[in-house]
Amino acid sequence: MISAIGLRKSFPVKSGPDVEAVRGIDLQVPRGEAFGFLGPNGAGKSSTMRMIACVSPRTGGDLRILGLDPARDGVRIRARLGVVPQQDNLDEELSVRENLFIYGRYFGIPRRACWAKADELLEFAQLQEKSRARVDALSGGMKRRLTIARSLMNDPELLLLDEPTTGLDPQARHVLWDRLFRLKQQGVTLILTTHYMDEAEQLCDRLVVMDDGRIAAEGSPAELIERFSTREVLELRFTPGAQEAAEPRVADLAERIEVLPDRLLLYTPDGEATLNTVLAAGLRPVSTLVRRSTLEDVFLRLTGRSLVD
Missing domain, CATH: 3.40.50.300 (P-loop containing nucleotide triphosphate hydrolases)
Incomplete structure (x- = not known):
């Protein structure tokens, strides 16, 4: 066509x-x-x-x-x-x-x-x-x-x-x-x-x-999710500023980590297992969420999070 x-x-x-x-x-x-x-x-x-x-x-x-x-x-x-x-x-x-x-x-x-x-x-x-x-x-x-x-x-x-x-x-x-x-x-x-x-x-x-x-x-x-992301994403929400201090403590726990103003995104094959490891290490985020990877994760990885004029 x-x-x-x-x-x-x-x-x-x-x-x-x-x-x-x-x-x-x-x-x-x-x-x-x-x-x-x-x-x-x-x-x-x-x-x-x-x-x-x-x-x-x-x-x-x-x-x-x-x-x-x-x-x-x-x-x-x-x-x-x-x-x-x-x-x-x-x-x-x-x-x-x-x-x-x-x-x-x-x-x-x-x-x-x-x-x-x-x-x-x-x-x-x-x-x-x-x-x-x-x-x-x-x-x-x-x-x-x-x-x-x-x-x-x-x-x-x-x-x-x-x-x-x-x-x-x-x-x-x-x-x-x-x-x-x-x-x-x-x-x-x-x-x-x-x-x-x-x-x-x-x-x-x-x-x-x-x-x-x-x-x-x-x-x-x-196919795009499999190629450019992981099966699951673990979101760790912190009080603003605390997420940067927490990043080095989880650096080895995920294939890729994104630092946002109030949270860390950990891209991992098994979100629940990664969460258990995070809690066992003594980290106490304000809230946690395990979700499957989506096209939005792929989109933001390929095009970035910054606005384009």
């Missing part, structure tokens, strides 16, 4: 050299996969997504979407794509059903088929009871489901989702996850960016972590 070799994107700057947003990345996404882009702000995720969506030309390298070249076949590719932007751009003055109908007409779908497809997608998005309501009366979760439903009016083979659940409460997020899982079961290829590590673990078969325009790591969530 997507093939990129040495893909690059640069932006000209009036005074100075061009800014390289994407610095030669390779990607292969097969049909039916849910593929994710993770990375801090400015890592190149959005620039890559815009090239895949055929709305931003590549600067260098080779890119094929659905076997076609975006530089020559952008219109044909876009007709087979669905796009869910980060910000809902629905028509607030129209009803929920009318939003779907109007969007379908942009693709030349006949009127009767458009209304039928709109009703089908209202059921899929669990919005049947809101079909005649104006968009400005919907909750944030309902608007997000409507935006996803709208992106499906043209029966896309490839669905691009930019931060699909940003700003939603946990219940709304889980409803959306369920809808996206159903789409994947139907054979739709999903490409998504997200800042929620649990979302990436739930939805993505495979993902890349981007940093500074390059791919820092690629694999399934489980």
Whole structure:
């Protein structure tokens, strides 16, 4: 569905050299996969997504979407794509059903088929009871489901989702996850960016972590956790300042240790065993927590904890 070799994107700057947003990345996404882009702000995720969506030309390298070249076949590719932007751009003055109908007409779908497809997608998005309501009366979760439903009016083979659940409460997020899982079961290829590590673990078969325009790591969530972290993490919380004094006393107890303002993170295969050793050594943290390693641990190890401007 997507093939990129040495893909690059640069932006000209009036005074100075061009800014390289994407610095030669390779990607292969097969049909039916849910593929994710993770990375801090400015890592190149959005620039890559815009090239895949055929709305931003590549600067260098080779890119094929659905076997076609975006530089020559952008219109044909876009007709087979669905796009869910980060910000809902629905028509607030129209009803929920009318939003779907109007969007379908942009693709030349006949009127009767458009209304039928709109009703089908209202059921899929669990919005049947809101079909005649104006968009400005919907909750944030309902608007997000409507935006996803709208992106499906043209029966896309490839669905691009930019931060699909940003700003939603946990219940709304889980409803959306369920809808996206159903789409994947139907054979739709999903490409998504997200800042929620649990979302990436739930939805993505495979993902890349981007940093500074390059791919820092690629694999399934489980593969990345196994490669870049340990099975468990022991968190030792101290009063501020005490954690630095405690660090030398646990230095040999874990494969890797991170020092944070109020705690130590010990990356270890067996958190409970490590905790027993810590307590036997006479350390008394304010609180302790043994948890499994997550994608967030991988993400922070690869990209760092500092903000990137």
